[in-house]
Amino acid sequence: MGHTAQRREAAAVVRTDYAAPMPVQLDHPVVDGDGHIVESLPIVIDYIRRVAGSDVADRFAGSSPAFASRRAPLLTEHRHRPAPGNPITPWWALPADTLDRATGLLPQLLYERLDEIGIDFTVLYSSVGLACIGQVDDAIRHGACRGLNTYLAEMLDGFGDRMTAAAVIPTHTPDEAIAELDHVVKDLGFKAVMLNSFIARPLPERGEGAQWLDVLALDSIYDYDPVWARCVELGLAVTVHSPSQGLGLRASSSRYMFNHIGNFAASSDAFAKAVFFGGVGYRFPTLNFAFLECGVSWGVQLLCDLVDRWHKRGGANIERLDPKRLDSDEWDRLLVRYGGDRFADAAVRRATLGQSDNPPDDVDDFRACGVTTPADIVGQFGRFFFGCEADDATIAWAYADRVNPLGATLQPMLGSDIGHWDVPDMRDVLPEAFELVEHELLSLAQFREFSCDNAIRLHGGMNPHFFDGTRVEAYANALLGRADVPA
Structure with a gap:
């Protein structure tokens, strides 16, 4: 789907005065399920120093040249040179427009521009958080996450009627995840979280550098059920945004886009399958999961595959x-x-x-899922939400009820991705998303679900007070059927 708005020249640093207008006046709010805040790394490191000490802060800063941003020459010295086995890291990953670049950095500026952008409420996800939750060293990981979460809480303080941040939760062990969940909710006041959905664990017996990927919900060395239970107790949806760039077949040393395309979908697919086959969705039937910045097309394929496999092997x-x-x-x-x-x-x-006659002790791969019919599979997908960017035409596949098993529809959710390179002009997000209606890929009712209702169901379904005090409070209460508030 092409962009409708006039784009700026690549070298421009000042926005033009043109923005594509919305062709209709919507009769519902717009809730962004996945915007981004772009942190100031020097300030984040100062926060880490404040909560975890200078040693942890300095070691975090030294873990990547990009983190040592007070020393700009270091970045030039470490300019990437392609070498086999050395995956290229993201570059030029932020918008080149001065106003949009600053808007991603400064919550107050974003707050002032939300009406211009067309968003009533947004859940903002960290940019540097992925690097924090992925730190191998325990002290650095804990200190970086706690420092970043303190930064996010203070940066967004006072803007809660229009935006909230998602805290970052490390998951190398269940204990550390639970400790940070309790801290961010009870001490810092967060109501949204992002969990690391897989851990690269070492395999020393196979040689230096060997590792395996633990997807937490299946075949883990730990029992993560206490984590899922604590999320339910605290009223938190499990949202994941873990990248798979640099792993396996996404490890080009020369092409960032080779590594980037499909990487969030790949990691989300693995985690969703683990949640399903590990029986997490069955044991915790009220727990919502969101897979961010990955689209929904892989979710449609996964649902079809699960139903097909169950008919043959379940x-x-x-x-x-x-x-x-x-x-x-x-x-x-x-x-x-x-x-x-x-x-x-x-x-x-x-x-x-005798070929292929090597079964495990339990030959039913679906036993832990509590699945007895295809309808049970479709039912578990009712707790899955899929973050989709505005220009993703395959959102329509979520509503392909003539094709999807049992006429199922999935739950795509607008994730604007404002703050990152994916959005050259923040004002284009909503008009571009509405092209789905203009091109007759979605109905107005489906667009309402995509751009508003599903994000409310994701978070409000876990915490009915999530949207209290926000611009969308009345709408959310009506959607969620709150019985404790007047109609």
């Missing part, structure tokens, strides 16, 4: 594939008759018959 269906059902005498007859001398040896026939 529950009692797996018994149809049991090799015990084979007739060994008929097998021998067929191989001798049609295989010729190659299969004259009975030992060869037996060995061939």
Whole structure:
């Protein structure tokens, strides 16, 4: 889908006075489920120093040349040079317009511009948070997350009627996750969080640098059920935004876009499958999950695949594939008759018959999910929300009820991504999103769900007071069916 707004020249640093108008007046608010705040790294490091001490702050600053931003020459010295096995990191990842660049940095400026941008309420996610929750060193990780969360709480203080920040939650162990969840909610007043959805853990027995990816909800070395339970207790949706750039087949040393495209979808797909197959969605049926900046097309594919696999391998269906059902005498007859001398040896026939006969103790991969019918699978997807950018035409696939299993529709959610390079002009987000309606890909009712209702359901479904005191409070209360407030 093409951009409707007139774009600036690449070298421009001052915005033009033109912005694409909305073709209609919406009869509902716009709730942005995934905007961004761009932190000042020198100030964040000062916050880390304040809460965790100089040693932790200095080691965090030294963990990447980009973090040592007080020393600009260091960045030039470390300019990336392609080398096999050295994945390129993001570059020029922020808008080149002065006003938009400053807007992503300064919550007060964003607050003043929200009406111009067309957003009534936004949930802002950290930019440097991904680097904080991914630190291998325990002290650096804990100190960086706590310092950043303090920074976010103080930067957004006083703007709660139009915006809120999501705290960053490290998840290397359940204990550290629970400790930070309690701290950000009870001490700092957060009501939204972003959890790290996978951990790269070392495999020293396989050599230096060997690692495996722990997706927390399945096959983990820890039991993360206490984390999911604490999220329910605190009224927090589990939102994830973990990148997979630099891992596996997304490790180009020369092309940032090679590594970037699809990376959030890949990590979200892995975590969603872990939540499903690990039985987390079954054991915690009231817990909402959001997968951010990844679109919804992979979610549609995952739902279709799960239903298809269940029909063939789920529950009692797996018994149809049991090799015990084979007739060994008929097998021998067929191989001798049609295989010729190659299969004259009975030992060869037996060995061939035994191929793929290596099942685990439990042959039902779906057992922990509590799934007995395809409807159970679709039902668990009712707690999944998918952050989508404004120019993503595949949002329409979420509503393809003639194709999706059992006529299912998924829950896409507007994630503006303002503050990052994906949005050259913040004023274009809403008109660009509305092209989905203009191109007859979404109805007005579906656009309302995408641009407003689903974000409210995600957070308000966990905490009915999430939107109290905000511009969208009355609308949210009506949508959520709050019985404790007057109609």
